[in-house]
Amino acid sequence: MLTKAIISGSGGQGVLSMGSTLATAAMLEGRYVTYLPSYGVEVRGGTANCAVAVSDEEIASPVASSPEVVIAMNQPSFVRFQGALQSGGLLCANSSLVHTETARSDIEILAVPTSELAEQLGSIKVANMIMLGALVRASSMISYDAMVENLAEILGKGRAKLLDLNKRALAVGHDYTKD
Amino acid sequence: MKTVYARPKLLKEADFHYCPGCGHGIINRLLMEVIEEMDLQGDAICVAPAGCGMLLYNYFEIDVIESAHGRGAAVATGIKRVRPQNLVFSYQGDGDLAAIGTAEGFHAANRGENITVIFVNNGVYGMTGGQMAPTTLLDQVTTTTPTGRDAGLAGHPVRICEVFSQLDGTSYLERVAVNRPAAVVKAKKAIKKAFQRQVDGAGFSLVEILSPCPVNWKMGTLEACEWIDEVMVAHFPLGVFKEVPC
Amino acid sequence: MRQLMSGNAALGEAAVLSGCTHYFGYPITPQNEITEYMARRMPGAGGVFIQSESEIAAINMVLGASAAGARTMTSSSGPGMSLKQEGISYLVADELPAVIVNMVRGGPGMGSIAGAQSDYFQATRGGGHGDYRTVVLAPASVQELTEVVPMAFDLADKYRSPVIILGDGILGQMMEPVDFDGLVRPPDYDKSWALTGAKGRPAQSIYSLIFDVKLQEEKNWKLQRKFRLIEQDEVRYETYLVDDAEMIVVAYGIGARIARGAIKRLRDEGKKVGMIRPITLWPFPMKALRELAKSVTDFFVFELSAGQMVEDVRLALEGEGHIHFYGRPGGVVPMPVELYRIISRHYYQAHADGDRKQP
Numbered sequence: 001m002l003t004k005a006i007i008s009g010s011g012g013q014g015v016l017s018m019g020s021t022l023a024t025a026a027m028l029e030g031r032y033v034t035y036l037p038s039y040g041v042e043v044r045g046g047t048a049n050c051a052v053a054v055s056d057e058e059i060a061s062p063v064a065s066s067p068e069v070v071i072a073m074n075q076p077s078f079v080r081f082q083g084a085l086q087s088g089g090l091l092c093a094n095s096s097l098v099h100t101e102t103a104r105s106d107i108e109i110l111a112v113p114t115s116e117l118a119e120q121l122g123s124i125k126v127a128n129m130i131m132l133g134a135l136v137r138a139s140s141m142i143s144y145d146a147m148v149e150n151l152a153e154i155l156g157k158g159r160a161k162l163l164d165l166n167k168r169a170l171a172v173g174h175d176y177t178k179d
Numbered sequence: 180m181k182t183v184y185a186r187p188k189l190l191k192e193a194d195f196h197y198c199p200g201c202g203h204g205i206i207n208r209l210l211m212e213v214i215e216e217m218d219l220q221g222d223a224i225c226v227a228p229a230g231c232g233m234l235l236y237n238y239f240e241i242d243v244i245e246s247a248h249g250r251g252a253a254v255a256t257g258i259k260r261v262r263p264q265n266l267v268f269s270y271q272g273d274g275d276l277a278a279i280g281t282a283e284g285f286h287a288a289n290r291g292e293n294i295t296v297i298f299v300n301n302g303v304y305g306m307t308g309g310q311m312a313p314t315t316l317l318d319q320v321t322t323t324t325p326t327g328r329d330a331g332l333a334g335h336p337v338r339i340c341e342v343f344s345q346l347d348g349t350s351y352l353e354r355v356a357v358n359r360p361a362a363v364v365k366a367k368k369a370i371k372k373a374f375q376r377q378v379d380g381a382g383f384s385l386v387e388i389l390s391p392c393p394v395n396w397k398m399g400t401l402e403a404c405e406w407i408d409e410v411m412v413a414h415f416p417l418g419v420f421k422e423v424p425c
Numbered sequence: 426m427r428q429l430m431s432g433n434a435a436l437g438e439a440a441v442l443s444g445c446t447h448y449f450g451y452p453i454t455p456q457n458e459i460t461e462y463m464a465r466r467m468p469g470a471g472g473v474f475i476q477s478e479s480e481i482a483a484i485n486m487v488l489g490a491s492a493a494g495a496r497t498m499t500s501s502s503g504p505g506m507s508l509k510q511e512g513i514s515y516l517v518a519d520e521l522p523a524v525i526v527n528m529v530r531g532g533p534g535m536g537s538i539a540g541a542q543s544d545y546f547q548a549t550r551g552g553g554h555g556d557y558r559t560v561v562l563a564p565a566s567v568q569e570l571t572e573v574v575p576m577a578f579d580l581a582d583k584y585r586s587p588v589i590i591l592g593d594g595i596l597g598q599m600m601e602p603v604d605f606d607g608l609v610r611p612p613d614y615d616k617s618w619a620l621t622g623a624k625g626r627p628a629q630s631i632y633s634l635i636f637d638v639k640l641q642e643e644k645n646w647k648l649q650r651k652f653r654l655i656e657q658d659e660v661r662y663e664t665y666l667v668d669d670a671e672m673i674v675v676a677y678g679i680g681a682r683i684a685r686g687a688i689k690r691l692r693d694e695g696k697k698v699g700m701i702r703p704i705t706l707w708p709f710p711m712k713a714l715r716e717l718a719k720s721v722t723d724f725f726v727f728e729l730s731a732g733q734m735v736e737d738v739r740l741a742l743e744g745e746g747h748i749h750f751y752g753r754p755g756g757v758v759p760m761p762v763e764l765y766r767i768i769s770r771h772y773y774q775a776h777a778d779g780d781r782k783q784p
Contacts, residue, residue: 020600024429027602035429035600060686060761061679062599221624226489227632236630242620244492245632247515250485253477257489257497258620260447260473265493265622283485286478 001056003141004064006081008049009073009094014128018071019050021132024154025147026054034062047076054141069139071131072098073114082107092135094127110138110177117172126169133173144174187211189220189240196234198305200400202390203231205357206299207238209367210270213374214241219266224258226251226269231305235270249280252287255294266377268295274304277313277337284339291348291382295373298339298385301392302411309395313337316414321395340387340420350382352420356389356412358404365417381425389415427604432567432596433458435603436526437466439574440498442608445524446472447497449486451479451505454538455594456528459500480505484512484525491521492631494619496578500526502594503536506544506552513587514553517648518633520618522581524574525559526590528597531755540594541755542680545733548591549707556645558652560588560659561706563677567601571608573704579611580659584651585618591706593729595679595758661704662713666692670699672723672749672772675714675738677703679758680728686761687768696772698725706734714741723775725749725768729758747775 005022009015016037023035037050051064070085072078073094085091087106096115103109112134114127121130136144147154148170152163159166186192189211195204214223220241227235229248236243246254251269259267276284276298284296303321304310310323314336318327328336340352351373355366366388373384389411393403430438437459440448448463460476467474473490477483483499490497501509506527516523529544531537548561560580564573577588620631635641665685667673676684681702691698701717703710714724724746726735731754738748749771753759 020429023600027427027429033429033602036595037598037600058685060682060684060689061758062595062601063758063760065758065760220628222622224493224620224622233634236632240623240628242623242628243630243632244489244620245519245630245634246488247485247511250481250488250512253482253485254489254492256475256482257447257449257486257491258493259489260475260486261490261493261495262621282478283482286482290475 002053002059003055003069003139004051004053004067005069005071005135005141006049006051006064006067006084007071008047008077008081010076011048013048013073014125015048015071015073016050018128018132019052021129021154022135022142023052025150026052026142028150028153029142029146031055031142032057032059034059036062049077049081069135069141071135073128073131074098090139092131092138094131110134112173112176114173117176118169121165121169121172123165126165129166129169130173130176133170134177135173137174137177187215189215191238191240193237195238197231198394200391200393200403201231202301202357202388202392203299205363206297206366206388206390207235209363209370210297211239213367213371214266217371217374219374219378222264223266223268224262226255226258226267228269228271228275230272230275232270232272232299233306249275249278250283251275251280252292252294252296253283256287256290256292259292259294263293266374268297268374268377270297271299272305273298273300273302273312273314277339285343285346288343288383288385289346289348291350293377293380293382295377296385297370298387299390300339300387300415301390302336303392303395305392305395314415316410336414338415340385343385344420348383349385349421350423350425351376351384352387354387354389354415354417354420356407356417358389358391358407376425379425381423387415389417426606427602429600430567430603431458431598431600432570432592433528433598434462435567435570436500436574436590436592437462438605439570439608440524440578441466441470441472442605442610443575443578444496444610444613445498445578447487447490447495448472449475449477449483449490449497449499451477451483451501453480453502453505455530455540455597456500456502456526458597459526459528480508481512484509487523487525488512488516488519488521491516491523492519492620494616494621496522496582498524498526500528502528503530503532506547510547510553513559514551514555514557515633516587517557517559518555519631520585521587521631522585523587524577524581524590525587526592529591529593537756538594539756540596540679540729540758542593542678542729543733543755544591545706545728545730548589549709549737557648558707559586560584560655560708561591562588563591563704563706564596565678565681565702567596567599567603571603571605575608575611582611582614584655586651591678593679656708659705660708660710660713662710663702663704665700665702667699667701667717669697670721671697672699672725672768672775673717673721674698674700674725674727674768675703675734676700676727677706677734683759683761683764684727687765690762690765691768691772696769698768698772709737709741711741714738715743715745718742718745721746723747723749723771725751725771727751727764729753729755749775
């Protein structure tokens with residue numbers, strides 16, 4: 001089973017780290033995975049996106065031109081990538097910033113008010129992890145339990161202090177989606 | 180009988196390919212004398228240029244590598260970074276250092292690479308037959324400035340020592356000449372000083388040597404030597420341009 | 426230990442583990458992470474990193490470091506590779522080992538910063554002036570870099586000649602799990618030819634200028650004999666499902682990955698398609714292709730260029746077989762499913778053609 005996701009937003013929203021967190025979690029789970037950041041001038045132009053592919057067998061192409069999942073953390077990303085989504089695909093929208101009224105009717109929408117939820121946790125910076133928790137719940141890309149279990153390794157030494165906060169953020173996203 | 184002068188042992192018993200009256204032969208000899216006197220023959224590595232100096236490995240009894248045109252300072256950088264204990268110097272002409280290889284020379288100087296550049300300035304492209312060099316004087320006739328170098332058309336003669344003296348990475352810069360015996364003695368001292376500074380780890384050093392090219396200047400040998408004093412030095416004054424205490 | 430790393434970073438690590446002590450480079454997208462990785466990694470590994478003033482300077486620093494006996498590397502892309510060609514020609518002529526990485530981007534001119542395979546000709550035909558070839562290695566995954574990079578340094582030292590690693594922007598930027606546990610550092614070779622100063626031995630020199638035309642010719646023959654030896658001994662390729670194949674895809678690097686995905690779909694439908702993936706683009710697996718042509722009539726070449734490797738396939742097959750071609754000039758990377766549809770069409774056409782030799 002191969003699932004590809006495009007994770008998109010504006011620079012500073014942590015979309016690239018969301019992608020590498022998802023990819024690292026998948027790797028530690030023993031899955032095949034590729035992570036392809038959008039690079040060059042795009043990165044510096046204020047928007048950012050990356051493609052993550054997770055599979056049970058070798059991945060041919062890391063490019064996601066018609067992904068199963070799109071995460072849009074802001075309105076321009078929603079506009080840009082919803083058209084690429086496969087019919088029946090999952091669109092996770094940060095409803096704090098994205099208006100989904102114009103969404104295609106053949107896709108599934110998961111609206112998560114990540115900014116509000118993050119502020120309740122005390123840090124807007126974990127909005128990306130809240131979305132990741134929601135994504136993992138709503139898709140079958142990786143195992144939520146394994147990700148939480150491996151979170152210290154996934155975040156690495158650099159973010160060790162933030163382990164608890166990130167864990168709570170994942171849980172918030174996960175639980176929000178359950179409801 | 181007392182020997183007052185002998186061929187340096189490090190200068191191979193080979194005939195120079197240089198034209199009559201050319202300064203390269205003197206400079207080649209000075210380099211080998213200095214290395215012999217400093218007892219550095221086992222440490223010296225020379226980077227030879229493209230241009231009249233390109234056959235140095237036929238004359239020098241030290242390790243020599245050929246460089247592509249203009250790349251001497253970059254090649255010397257690569258060698259020195261592998262073998263910091265060796266004496267590494269590039270031998271470069273005016274086209275080599277002041278035209279096609281300006282970037283490499285400039286940035287090696289700016290990095291303060293602990294190498295020495297021997298810069299032979301004869302104001303003309305010798306090997307290719309007398310075309311304009313970046314150091315060709317205004318109004319000087321060459322095969323590509325048939326009516327004399329016109330600043331409006333071909334710019335101005337480049338003063339390397341003056342330009343490089345503005346770079347914080349340079350440690351020692353001197354301009355000398357080899358057109359008369361006293362000047363040759365001074366040139367030898369400058370080379371020795373530059374090499375000694377490299378041995379002491381002082382950083383980038385460059386000795387610019389005004390050198391006669393009577394054949395391409397269309398002059399007699401003596402006339403060429405006099406022309407250096409009378410005309411060339413006016414634009415390229417001799418002396419030490421920088422000497423950072425070490 | 427498996428870790429998630431970009432191709433660029435993994436290449437840098439593999440180089441250090443292969444004994445590379447001197448790296449010189451100039452930033453250009455999409456290979457900047459190699460330069461940045463080396464800037465971080467080299468000091469701790471006891472090596473040297475210099476950000477040069479240009480690609481020209483970088484390749485000449487490589488030449489100097491190699492002449493002094495070091496294992497050395499530079500990396501670049503597109504316009505930067507064009508600038509390096511002079512130096513590569515000198516490395517070949519001077520018989521100096523070095524590894525040069527090209528993370529190919531779209532061209533010509535400034536082109537794009539997206540991945541492409543459009544520098545195949547430049548890499549496999551010499552690229553600079555003079556009559557020469559360089560070994561060209563084409564990795565297809567981040568993990569494969571742990572084999573290809575030491576191989577590059579080994580071949581460079583073994584044959585005293587520059588070796589090119591031809592990746593692409595996607596391989597460079599893409600992160601994949603990689604572990605370096607299996608990486609074997611290539612052995613050290615005798616480098617008594619290196620310039621170390623004439624201490625305890627006669628002076629020696631390294632140069633390529635030979636005025637005497639007879640000696641120049643002999644020097645060229647000597648290089649050519651080396652190239653023939655490399656062609657004979659160093660061909661590397663991988664085959665995939667070729668045993669019963671009626672059509673063989675020829676693809677390398679990122680192209681081969683996409684083709685593999687396409688072939689899986691074709692096989693699911695019972696279409697007998699296999700693949701040969703050259704790992705050395707020079708020397709090209711000529712014999713292997715000719716061998717395959719004994720039982721297969723249809724070859725489908727896929728590359729991210731308008732048609733460069735396809736010429737080598739033609740040369741290899743010497744008129745045998747039918748060559749199908751699909752190329753995209755880089756930047757836009759077709760999905761495996763698109764390639765699957767195209768190969769399918771060619772597969773049906775080949776079957777419909779009654780003149781084909783039956784295996």
